[in-house]
Structures are given as structure tokens and as C-alpha cells.
Amino acid sequence: MKKRYIPFFLLLSALYSCNNKPTDHFVLRGTIPGATDSTEIVLSPAGKYSQKIAQGFIVNGKFELQGKVDQPTYCRLSMNDQEYLDRSDSQQHSRYMEIDFFVENGELTFQTPHIDSLPESFWRYDVRKEKNYTLTGSPTQEIFYRYQQQTIPSRHGIRQLEQHLLKDATPEEYKTLTKTKSELEAQTKEFIRQHHNLPVNLYLVNQLKKEPFTYDQAYLDELAGFFASCQDTCSALKDFRQYLQEARAYVQGKPLEDGKVITPDKQETSLLSRLKKGGYTVIDFWASWCGPCRASFPHLREMYKIHGEKVTFISISVDKDEKEWHKALEEEKLPWEQYLATPEFSKATRADYNLTSIPTFLIINPEGNIIFSGHNSNELETILEAKNR
Template sequence: MKNFKLPLILLIFYSVFSCSKKDKQTIIRGCIPNLPDGILYLYKDDSSQRIDSVKTVNGSFGIIHHWKSTSIPTYLGIDHIDQKGILRSFNFPTNANYKKGKWESQFFMSDSLILINGTIKDFNLKDIKLPEKYRLVTSPGIKAGRQTNALFNIDGDLFENVNSKTIQIIKEKIIQYPDSYHLLYKINENKNSFSAEQVEDFLKSFKGDIVGSNIYKNLDTYNNKRFNENKISLPLLENNNGSRKEIINKKFNKHLIIFWASWCAPCRQEIPVLKKLYSLYHNDVEFVSISIDTNKPSWFKALKEEDMKWKQLVINNLSEKEALQIRFKLNQAIPYNVLVDNKLKILSSFTGLSTENELEKLIQK
């Protein structure tokens, strides 16, 4: 933990002469007069992944966080614990929308200089009571660089419902922000929601150093395989007895493939509904659960607890996972349920926690 009280010019001077020229860094400096004394935490990707901290005195703070020379822009956030133990979670106003309302982002990007000045405001969520020592606060406006500017000008729900309109907007946003890692990350997360041709078109619009990044190259390599996806064979997967088995049994005409994990709460919540539907449809539709668990003991423990009567398989390596991603259009979100025929044609699919009615409609396609 560091305690900076330096003016911005000295903070920048210190940062320039105190590290290797190969280092990358993010300087975060702010003055929030109504922020109590305490400790400000910097986190990466998730509030549980704290990477730096600094004392706040009279609302002032400054952090210089160094990155490896190979690092690429990432999502950052801040929270604060005052001397009374009250945690304040920061959200930042943007120029974008979410579900047709103004969107406040939990994150900013790891630009080289971040300035946060002004007063914070508490806000309460309707019908949700927060813990006594937890506060959600709206931060004053934030001044940052190109990566944060792109993030704050792209609607938070742009990738949630992919259609011809959103595809056109995504193309326009890439042209407007051709070096945006946020856009590249979101396309990568949702790559199987687009056709191979659409992803190829997106990638061609990026410009600058981003096209030399590993995430860009890996996505390009993956997408090129999708043009010949019918030539990609399904791997044999390990079952709960340690044997390797075919994913689908062709004595059935339809197969419900359920992607889940032991640690996924919505996946576990969905299992009672799946059990009920299995009892109704197991003669006509093959049920197959495929776990993405990397911890085998946790998978076995969940299998024992849930006692699912249908085929249980687990992914063991990246090669297996990639083949399933391509053939079943699996993105990163689970639970993901997909109904296919014997030729692996996708008949219907649903991402997220499904109701009984939604799953039954999916099965009946």
C-alpha cells in the first residue's frame, strides 16, 4: 500500500524516472472532498481481484500501478473502505445507455492517466436492501484516455441481443474506435453469436497495435477454423466413470446438450427443471450434460449432490473445448442449452437460467 500526497506533476515526474522504460503504468489521481479518510483499492476485472491500494486523506489520493511490458489494456475499478469499515463501490457516469436508460460503468480502462475529481453521490437500488456497511456511489466524471473513452461510448447491452441492427452498430463503433480493446474483448466473448464472415469483417476494421496483440491473433486463428466447421469432429469426452464416450447417441433424433459447471449457481438452480423435463421427454430426446469444470473433485461432488440420471461428461483440455465451441456455438456464458439433430444442426438454443416453459419450448423445436 502506498500513500501519495504529491501534486500531479511530481507524480508524473516520479513515475517517469522510477521505473524501467519497458514498463507500462497507470497513474490514478483524484480529489473527492466528501470521501472519508480510509483506503482506496484498485481492482482488475472483478472486485475480488485487488491489485493496489492507497490511503485517502481529505479526499485526495494517487496511485502509480506498473504493468508488465507485454500487458494489454484491461478493465479496472475502485472501491473504498473508510475508518468506520464502510465499503463504497464506485460507478462512473458514461455517455452510453443500458436497456434504454443511462448506463453507469463499474469499470474504466487501464489508460496511462486517470483523473477523478468532484463529489460522490450515494444511490439506492429499488427493492434491494444493501448490507449495512456497503454503499453504491456514483463517482464524479472521470478523465482518462482512448480506451476508457471507447468503453464509455458503447452501450452496455450492445452485445446482448445480436441482430442485423446491432451488427451494423458494432461495425460503426469499430470504425470510430479502431484500437478499442473493449470492443475486441466483447467480440471475442460473443464470437459464436456471429457468423465467421461477420467476425472476419469486424477484425479487418481494427487498426494500430491492437492487430498485433495475442487476443486479436488468437481470435483470427479461431475464426478461420469456423469456415470449415463441418470438418471438425466432435471429441470423445470423459464421463463420470472415467471412460471416454461419444457425446451423442444417434438412436435419438434430437439431443439436448447442457453446458454447465459445479460453481455456476444458475446452472445448479436449473437442474430440478431439467430433471422434470427429462422424466417427460427422455424417450424422445437425449439429455447430455457437459461440464466445463477444471476441478474434477468439485465436478464429482456436484454430480453426487445433484444425482442427474442422464449422460454426464466433462471437458478435459482446450482442444476439446474449442471443438465444442465451434460446433455448438458456445460462448463464455453458462448455463447454455442447445438442441441439435444427428447432423449437429442447431435447432434451438438458450443462454442463461431458463424457466420450465422456456426449456420445454426449446426441447419441442
């Protein structure tokens, strides 16, 4: 019997094809037991969900997605079976799951014990379920996974407190929230110091951004220092350094810019002339059409009763319709100073105070400098109590 020999170069070729992993694209294979067949699955850059990197469907509890990223990219994997259930007229409860992780080119494998063990989307998201899935094949994700696991207790505590504060809040609970956030901030900074992975650290440092006038220059310098030895090799690093430059305009201690405001009897006056001499001033930016603004007034009334003798309270409406402002004043009957921003002042507040939403509260110190900006009246009360001890 004649023996057949396989040429050596064919053996090498076969061996190479079996072990060669893609470097110019990724192949993401996943196993999700319990998932409904034809569940749509979409991979998008986190925060840019209209941009789909890859999409497909789950069949027999498995899926495969292929795509390409230029660098390790923080993505969201979304699963939604609502469309299929609607088409099939099923009475089954729909599932909408969201999982965030880093994707990079190569062979990636996603695994979870069961679809119900994954975090659901939006307000149902449970941080603790992040331990119920793994993504292998991405060195960047392996590092980020360590951070996720280390910070689950802090992040879960913050989410629970924030959800409760939306319904019913007390200053003490807000103090607990502030303390827990500080603990997470310290954990995040330490993780960045110990791990030198640029994509992960850039994602984490963006979580350390704060509201205007709640940080000082030393804080910005600390964040910049994490990347002092890095070149501008990616757009994310350039964007973060641009943020640091812009954030310098809103550090604690910036002098309050003057502006013209209108009194209820239609007299124009200077904002700086209304500040409390030698004391603190609270400025509340609001509008008649803003529900959350008007919902904060009962709490502001309580603070005014407690701190009104030592602290000047000023509300400035950004209403464009003066009649609506007067109507709201008549309805609310607020006992502290009320003003309407002139069109020029309203326009200037965006650049001067980074005023992008209302309500916004500012605290001005006796020297006329901004030391706080925020949107939560409980946070405002916490700061006032600390300043008036």
C-alpha cells in the same frame, strides 16, 4: 532605486515548468466529497486486480496517484474504507466503490459530486451512476465515456434482467434479455465503426465474444474486419487475433466428436450411436457434486415432457467416482438416457467442446453438428422452442 531584471531564460524556464505536462508517467488527482479520510484508493489494470499501478489514501476529499502505463490502459479505481473503520472502531457503514476508465500518461483529473453518487462494487453496481463522474486529461477515456453514456439504458437493462434471472426466471424474460443483448451488440459494433481508437475498440470487441457454438464464421470475420488495417503493434491486438484463430474451432455447425461413455449397467457405448436419427439431441454435461447442475434438473424434466418425443435427451456425467454417479442417479431418477464419461472422453471434452464448466448444454442438429452451447436452461429452452415450432 535600482531596478532588478529577471533574465529572459529564467522566465522561459518558469513558464515551461508551469505548462509542461508529464509524458512518461501520469499524475491522477481526484476530488471525492464525502469520502472518509484515510480511505484506501487503488488503481489496477481491469481484470488484474492484484497488480497495483498506484495506490494511496483520500485526505480531505482529495487524492493524488502517480504511476506509469506503456499505453492507454483500461483500469479500475477501487475505494475501500473498511480497514480504516475497523481500526477506528467506527459504527459508520463501510463503502466499497469501483470505477473503470482508461488511464494514459499525462495529467488526469477525476471529479464526482459526492462519493455516494459513485457506483458500488459487485452486485450493487449501478450502471446508471457512470454518468456521475468524469475523468479529464485522457483522450482515450473521452471517447470511451461517449460509449458508456450512449449504452447506459441497454447495459442497465441487461444487468437488471440478469440479476432477476439468477433468482427467478421465465423463458419470456430470457427472450427479453436476449433481445436487449442483441441491441447492445448492434450499438457496440456501430460505435467501433465510427471511432478509430485502438485501445477503446479492442476493449469493446472483447465484450462481443460469445459462447462456443453460438456464432458462425461470418461473425468472427466481422470482428476481425474491425482491425483489418491495424498492425500488431500491441499485445492486446495480438491476443485478440489469437482468440479469433482459436474460436474457429468452435463455430456453429462443427460435427460432434465421438467418445466412449458408460451406461448405468457398466456397458461401454459410442456417443454418436446415441444421437437421434433425423432429429435434434440435447446433451447435458453434469456431475453429482455440481449443485447448479442438479438444480437445473427440474427444468430439464419440464422440457423433456414437452419435447421428449421429438428430441433425444442425454445426460453425461463427468464424475470421477462411479459410485457417486450411481448414487446421484438413484436420488434424481431422471427419465432420459444417462451415461458416465470415460476418463479419456472427459479429457477430450475440453478441446473438442471447450467444456470448461458445468452444467453445459449442447444441441445437436439432425446432421450431427453442434448448433448451441450454453450453461443456462432457460436459454436452452428458448432454442428448443424455436427448433420445434
